[in-house]
Amino acid sequence: MLKVSRRPGGEPEIFHSIQGEGVSMGVPSVFLRLATCNLSCRWCDTKYTWDWQNFDYQTEVVELDAAEIKRRIQAFNCSHVVITGGEPMLQQAELTPLVESLAAEGFTFEVETNGTIVPLPGMLQHIGQWNVSPKLRTSGNPSEQSQIPPALETFAKLPEAYFKFVMTGESDVDEVCALRDRYELPADRVLLMPEGRTPDALEKKSPWLSEACLKNGFRFTTRLHIILWGDERGR
Template identity: 40%
Template sequence: MFGPTIQGEGPSAGRPAVFVRLGACNLACAWCDTAYTWDGDRYDLSRELQIRSTGDVAREVLALRPSLVVLTGGEPALQSREAARLARAITDGGSAIELETSGTVPLGALANAVRLVVTSPKLSSSAVLDRARLRWGVLAEIAALPHAVFKFVVQSPTDLREADEIVARLGLSPGRVWLMPEATHAAALADGLRALAPHAVSRGWSLSSRLQVAVWGDERGR
């Protein structure tokens, strides 16, 4: 858990928020900036991760009286049942909660336990095998949720073409789509935003910055 800080990305960018980052991921994206949640080769996961009860986590989060809680990972849907219980406890406690997911694991009860599902399908630049990163059945289920939006991390023209294909195949309206550059420092972020802006404008999609990178660079826990 970390915060209060700001949500740096997507539809809620700029809002004050507390983050709950869940451990474990089913993918291994080349540019992952939270590999300490899943990569036991590079990190000591016995030190990085803690096993906590949902009640404990909810109490600790709600004590901060956040208006927004972001449930992220890793891949939170790998712990769907527990994450749904946590999300409901946080909602009952008076805070809004949104989920960040790669859209590769069925959301189950988690789908309707949050007020917003921000899905980031992984594109070619992630270097993850297509069949692992594009689970069309899961993506279609998420696309059918009225409170789901899609945020594409774009690093190359190939990524952008793929984003177009995914949006077309899922029948997403422009208002549900965000483009965001891959970047871990402010200069690269500015370059990426400049490169992506015309593409977002021409498609009627939203452009997302990464405010946490602009303000804090790649500092962890921001």
């Protein structure tokens, strides 16, 4: 069984939208949001997937088998799936058969991950794009929990991995550059994204962030879903 987040009405958070962030921003996709996380970012916008002090597990999570999730994904006329969370790689053992089964029918996949868990071979075989988002010190996580060398070394070697950093302030840029140097991340696979849950918050950070991208050869990404729909769940 896989732990899937629920939408506000109680249905599983499996929905059709456009990718709002990163190198495939704008691509129509089916989103599968899995619950639980191994980190606790202070600015996390999906705390309902893991913060059981402030959210009720029974209200927020539904446990579904792979066949039911597959049926729901197939109900959309869209063969590209974004697996997100929470931290979806916590459930990769249960996730792999679902991915294999959908891949056999022509589905393609991206995974949004915090980059702390080394992928299993079955995931490596079928995931066409890894959106790895290592968490910086300003996330509030101790770096020994949020930056795991064997996992980051594995992702750094994958040509299909992109590194998307959530940027809260200009001081974050130095830490990104240090990670780029330590793990030899190609600059054109590093993306800087403003932290923010309103269009105004994104806009305020964008000028200095775009300058930092120009200076270092990084890519800039905004959060298109926030601009289009605000912080609405399930969009």
